[in-house]
Amino acid sequence: MKIVKPLLIICLLTLQGYTFSQRVLTLEESMDIAIENSPSIQKSRMNMDMNREYLNAQLASLKSNFFLDITPVSFSREQSYDNRFSQWYTSENKGASASFVVTQPVKWTDGLLTIRNDFGYQDNFSEANNDIYKDKGFNNSLYVKYDQPLFTYNRLKLNLAKIRLNLETATMAYAIEMLNMEYQVNQAFYSVYQKETSVQIAQEEFDNQKVSLEIIRSKVEAGLSAQEELLQGELNYATSESNLDNSKVDLDNARDQFKLLIGLSLYDEISVVSDIDFKLIYVNIEKAIENGLSQRLELTQRNIDLKMAEFDLTETSAQNEFRGDVSLSLGVMGNDPTFGNIYDKPTNSPALGITFSIPLFDWGQRKANIRAAEINIESKEIDLTDQKNNIIINIRSTYRNLQNLVSQIDIAKQNEKNAQLTYEINLERYQNGDLTSIDLQRFQNQLSEKKTALVVALINYRLEIINMKVQSLWDFENNTSFIPKELQENIKLEN
Numbered sequence: 001m002k003i004v005k006p007l008l009i010i011c012l013l014t015l016q017g018y019t020f021s022q023r024v025l026t027l028e029e030s031m032d033i034a035i036e037n038s039p040s041i042q043k044s045r046m047n048m049d050m051n052r053e054y055l056n057a058q059l060a061s062l063k064s065n066f067f068l069d070i071t072p073v074s075f076s077r078e079q080s081y082d083n084r085f086s087q088w089y090t091s092e093n094k095g096a097s098a099s100f101v102v103t104q105p106v107k108w109t110d111g112l113l114t115i116r117n118d119f120g121y122q123d124n125f126s127e128a129n130n131d132i133y134k135d136k137g138f139n140n141s142l143y144v145k146y147d148q149p150l151f152t153y154n155r156l157k158l159n160l161a162k163i164r165l166n167l168e169t170a171t172m173a174y175a176i177e178m179l180n181m182e183y184q185v186n187q188a189f190y191s192v193y194q195k196e197t198s199v200q201i202a203q204e205e206f207d208n209q210k211v212s213l214e215i216i217r218s219k220v221e222a223g224l225s226a227q228e229e230l231l232q233g234e235l236n237y238a239t240s241e242s243n244l245d246n247s248k249v250d251l252d253n254a255r256d257q258f259k260l261l262i263g264l265s266l267y268d269e270i271s272v273v274s275d276i277d278f279k280l281i282y283v284n285i286e287k288a289i290e291n292g293l294s295q296r297l298e299l300t301q302r303n304i305d306l307k308m309a310e311f312d313l314t315e316t317s318a319q320n321e322f323r324g325d326v327s328l329s330l331g332v333m334g335n336d337p338t339f340g341n342i343y344d345k346p347t348n349s350p351a352l353g354i355t356f357s358i359p360l361f362d363w364g365q366r367k368a369n370i371r372a373a374e375i376n377i378e379s380k381e382i383d384l385t386d387q388k389n390n391i392i393i394n395i396r397s398t399y400r401n402l403q404n405l406v407s408q409i410d411i412a413k414q415n416e417k418n419a420q421l422t423y424e425i426n427l428e429r430y431q432n433g434d435l436t437s438i439d440l441q442r443f444q445n446q447l448s449e450k451k452t453a454l455v456v457a458l459i460n461y462r463l464e465i466i467n468m469k470v471q472s473l474w475d476f477e478n479n480t481s482f483i484p485k486e487l488q489e490n491i492k493l494e495n
Contacts (some may be wrong), residue, residue: 022269026305027189029273030262034185037263041181044174045073050165058163062156067101082128089128096121110156117141138339143331143349150324153314162311165304172297172304179297179470186466190459192272195251197455202244205448207428209233209240214441217429222491224433232437238442276458278409281465281477285399288472295473295481299391302384309380322358329355391471398468405461412454413428419443419450432449 025033035041077092102111121137149155170246181267216233216309219225259266328350334343359366430433469475475482 005151008050009246023269025189025272027186027272027273028273029183030189031182031259034181034262035178035457038181040177044170045176048167048170048174051163051170054435055163055167058160062105062107062160065103067099067103069101071097075374078456087128089126089380094123105156107156107160108154109148110152110154111146114147116143116145137335137337137340139333140333140342141331141333141349144398145327145329146329148326151364152318152321152323156309158314158477162308167308169301171305172301176297176301183466183470185262186463188254188261189272189274190276190358190463192251192254193274193276194256194455194459195247195254196271198452199247201249201448201451202240202247205444206237206240206244207443208350208423208444209237211432212427212444213237213438216437219433229437232441236441237436239441240444243271251393256452276455277457278413278461278464280406283399283468283476285396288395288399288468288474288476289392290447291474292472293388293393296314296391297388298387302380302387304385306377306380309377310371313370313377316369317366317370320362321357322359322474323357325353325355325357327351333394343465378485396469397470398464398471402461402468405457405464409461412450416447416450419447423447426478 004372054082074097075093079088081088094360097118099119100117102115103112106113117139119139121136121138124134124135137347213233213236216225216229220230229290238263248487255270256266258272259270264270329349331349331351332343332344332346333349336344378489423446426435426440430437430440465477468476473482474480
């Protein structure tokens, strides 16, 4: 007994601390936790960041690029046979060289401007039939070159556009993931809220049954009611207690699912708090459809898919194409044993080259590929039209559901009021002996059902308002646009 008491005190203190540490979450806090912990959100954000870096790299590649190659020492010695003189000779080469290159892509024409300077020093020695030849000195070559493709598409601009669309696609995926997460968190949050309310209703029903059992027990003991009434009252009491236990089990399960969704530890004790009092929110169906068709991320994604298909057609059309390439360079070369005299006798070295690639016959390969790309574009256009129709249908359906839920809430409120009044009247009849336990239990069940129905209707209305916000990307509660801030902040691309 001396050991049991301290253990009992410790258990009570532990339970008190356990209850005290319970975390109460609002909907906003739950959403913030989910965004921070969700693996899908994190992966989408990483994919978006990765594509942004690809774009930064591509934009950097369009600026002037500088290269420096240095060969501080080179040496070679070899023996070779000269066919002209039918003799062997030995050669030895020593030297050093450096090359400095500047390249500048021209985005508007897909050309490439190159400035190159090659500087070197060489010391050559060769020997044949006891004849010795030596040569050493400095040399420098400076030239400007421009390469320009003709009769073809601008590959630089197309690649840049594709990378930008990839970033926009990744950002769309991230924003859509955020919207989906918000709806899922709202569903799970209100599911927990509903289960907590169900526990409260079950607790009220249990308390009522406890009162009813005491009433019938006192009547039976006074000989005013039959023993069967007490047995029925005890059965009703046990049933009510079982319903309360079942509600608590459902609540614990819902909390576990909610913690799993938002990324909390399953061992954390939580409860939720929310205000679901009915507040009529005016929804303009025309505004919802108009904003949905202009702002929905899925439509932007379909437009991106269509642009990508058009890019594929451009690239496919370039297969086996007629094209030309022009290369123009102007340069000056000089060499001399003395460094300061390199350009005493310079040599100009202009160069011009024009090349044409003329396809002759490919057995219809290019034509078939182009047709396949055109069919892909037609398919993307159908997807775009179908997506628009689905958006209109979903917005209309959500709007009708909202109107229906408003009526359901009014009816549920009246039903709860009537059920409460009916229960109170029949409880008095039960106390006066004019009603059996079975009849009172029926009225009690009716009251619990009507209370639950009202809570469900209110929650459904809140969820449908959120659904309308997701469907139309317009927040009718605050009368503002609902474009995710991630989309506004991350789609800022340079022209």
